[in-house]
Amino acid sequence: MAPEPEGGGDAAPGPSDRRRGRDESPEERADRMWVDLLQELRVAQTGVQILFGVLFIAVFQPAFTDLGDTDRALYVTAVVLGAASAGSLIGPVSLHRMVAGHRIKPQTVVIAARMARTGLLLLAVTTVLTLLMLLRVAVDDTLAAWLAGAVGVWLFTLWFALPLWARRHYTSRE
Template sequence: MPDGRDETPDERADRNWEELMQELRVMQTGTQILTGFLLAVAFQPRFAELDDVQRSLYVVLVLLAAAATALALAPVGLHRMLFAQRRKPELVRMTSRLLKANLIVVGAVTVGVTALILDVTIDRTSALIAAGIGVVVVFALWAGLPLMMRSRERDRR
């Protein structure tokens, strides 16, 4: 869709690729911090004190963190496999989809880690309340706000 820029399709793909890479760098840092935290938890003395719900949540969070890592690294693998094959527009589209999927996974990990910490340090009720609020906040910021901005842009036109 034309946006007023004077660029070729290849230039547009290159620009979009660079923007995606910047987003990916931010996402990878957050994912690495969350994953590192989760991996360290299992080696803490208090880990044995977790109840079945906490331990199950922990395992789910580790699996989600692993999925987030795989999703964040997938564009790198795609780029390596498709490098110099003149498929940048296709690569940009697929990477954009992977990053959107990863936002969902990272949001789930973020909310889950918060819930786990509050469950261990305060109580389950606080954890459930925080998880509920976290889901609403993540959804509002990552989906609701962009949808609202799109709607306002359409209305403005």
Template sequence: MEAPGPPRLSRGRHETEEQRADRRWNELLQEVRVTQTGVQILFGFLLTVVFTSRFATLEQTDKTIYVVTVLLGAATTGALIGPVTLHRLVTGRRIKPQTVILASRLTVAGVFLLLATVTSALLLILRVAMHNSAVPWIVGGLVGWFVLCWFALPLWARHRYAADGSDAAGPTDADGPEGS
């Protein structure tokens, strides 16, 4: 038998599955809006490069990096617009919790694609601007920084605060990339 002690504080939110799905959907939309803006600006600039006079003078390697960068930008755009079209096409089907999970996964895929797009764009820009052997090191350092900010820190925080029992969100809010 357990000894009586201080009353345990309730962890997490007291919300229905539908309320939780609504909250998570609104949070996800805010996150996607921030990311989409950056992707749209980057992709817009990428699309104009091919029409500049300087493009014709690029080495074949740089032209290849450019094409890869544009394709990655297009894939990133698709992944980050995907949650909106997914929601629109399934609205009214009473599957919002599942929609939020799928949209969250698309968003995470979009962030990975964004990392690849930014990496490729940095490689191209710095190769053209600097023409030296430091470029891969600089790009590698920046990729490391992005990985730290975008993935390592959030995963560390998730692990750290779930491990010591102070996870205020509760176990169901930290159960995967679609949690929170």
């Protein structure tokens, strides 16, 4: 999950943040959070690259011409959402490049974290759609839907529900 200011929410780090945790200025904190975000994006982008690679190769396979309308629609949707996911996960780099030197690093981190969350959501949906498309070839449609749905629930739990629970559970209330 993309870094957020301690205490939750998307507010930019402010002077009151020095009371908690690390003794760092808002700019130092933004620099640290930016480095953390870049490390997280590197991991996510690897997943996007692998998944996108599979999708790109699939269209050139001889069996692709035999796919029905439903599977083609799943494929097109997965490719489009995969491209949107890649854009959202690469977007923070462009954002940073465009605003570097303008003294808005704390705000940049907040915007980039939102882009990363959006990219992760799109990646999860792309993964589920790709899995559904592949499983429809291997097993019956009902089982494919159940398995893809189970993976979707698992990804949502790991990527969104658990981090939100941890943030609420382990963040002290002030």
